[in-house]
Amino acid sequence: MFHFAEPQTAHLYKISAAMAVVLTVLVASSLAWDVFSVRRHTEELASKEARSLFNKDYAFRLWAAKHGGVYVPIDAETPPNPNLAHIPERDITTPSGRTLTLMNPAYMSRQIMNDFSALFNIRGKITTFPDKLLNPDNAPDAWELAALNAFQQGQAEISEFVELDDQPFLRFMRPLLIEQSCLKCHGVQGYQVGDLRGGIGVYVPMIDYLVAEKNHINVMVLTHGLIWLLSLGAIWAATRRSAAQIKQRLEAEEALRQAQKMDALGGLAGGIAHEINNMLLPIISLAQMTIKDVPDGSRQQKRLEKVVEAGMRAKSLVSGILSFSHRADVDVAKQRVNIVEAIEESLSLLRMALPSTISFETNLDLNTGHIVCDPTQISSVVLNLGSNAADAMAGRIGKITLSLAPVVISEELAQSIGNITPGKFAKLTVSDTGQGIAQQQLERIFDPFYTTKEVGKGTGLGLTMAYGVISQHNGAIAVSSEVGVGTTFTIYLPLVD
Ligand code: HEC
């Protein structure tokens, strides 16, 4: 019935926000970890390929060195190696007259690498320090020189991802040490077994690995994103549902509290009113009887008329309280009427009574339907709400809007409105653009004698009676208000066929 700040809902939103943050952190770190793992996996694969390529190359070299080089037929691509000029029997002739030349391992590797790098997109390199270089073709580049220096320091292998001609490669290099078999040719350079002769390396193209890696990462980003979005959506939906439940519960609690308060107040006020009513009855009727006993136009008669008048005023006040407190003492003449007819009279009265500064607009659904009611009581409720609205805009320009339409009240809505059973209702709203009602006053406006108006202007019974009348008609009255903007009273009255 009333609108309150809801600390419980605020708490709920905080928890949900925290959950969303935790979820985001979890998903992000999972993604980061997966991306890291995939990258590491790619590097492992590439290193493995580099190592196996290297091993194969190395095995060929050792094989060739073990045989002190191998003899091959001389042709345009394979001329005798000038660097082997000091080796006896570098070139030999077979008994049938073919000429063969000795190929040293480096020569062999170089030829293999030259011939097949284009074919398999795999490059290799054999190199050494510039001052020990036999063949200028084997001169090290900056990276290789650094690797050679590292080998000198004892490092067993070097690998690195590099860009070469705009293509990604994994470079891999290992040292070549002098063995007994090498001395046949390299002995003249002053080497001894165990000396660092140079290095041999391979280049593994990374492009295929990187494409696969990228696809893998894309899929992971997509699945993580999807999981993240779905979970966020779930949190959001759950939050909204819980918030709605909290709101509904709070409203139901509030409605119940209000109803209990009104019941208690009604019982008390009604008890007193009933007693006073009983006392007023003899006062008024005895005074009326005595009026007949005294001479017409006499002073006594005039005084007695004042007594009757005051008694009547007291009686109407008391009957107001009684009507609020559900007491049967007030005569209720309930009948089935079109609700439009029931409020018609009050509308024309209001229209006449409102000052010209206040515009009055009605918005009536003429087919709203019928209610069972005492039309005078319903009229007086509308008049009360109208005059309150007018008071709230006193001296200022404003607008009162009165609307009427049928609504179906669900179980849920009935609970939050309080005290009504679900079904078809006539919904009557009276809105004003007045000063509004502060939150802490909203709870009290229906209380008997609660008024913020100056003495003599307000009785504080208007809304009390409205509440009583509407309750007696198995309806409900609700209010929402914003200070400085306006107030809306909503009345629900059960429709009948
Ligand atoms: C049959 C002779 C021969 C044998 C055996 C031999 N080499 Fe060589 N090696 C050469 C020649 C000649 C070169 C000069 C470059 C070329 O011809 O390609 C060379 C070049 C190299 C290079 C390249 C650097 C440069 O100076 O051009 C390295 C490294 C190398 N040899 C290491 C070895 C090792 C290690 C062994 C033993 C496992 C070995 N070689 C066995 C003849 C030989």
Ligand SMILES: Nc1ncnc2c1ncn2[C@@H]1O[C@H](COP(=O)(O)OP(=O)(O)O)[C@@H](O)[C@H]1O
């Ligand atoms: N439309 C309204 N706008 C602002 N305040 C209102 C409105 N209706 C009622 N009130 C507040 O509720 C109080 C109680 O109203 P009511 O029971 O009709 O008694 P009264 O009008 O005699 O003061 C009013 O004094 C006023 O403070």
Ligand SMILES: [Mg+2]
């Ligand atoms: Mg009033």
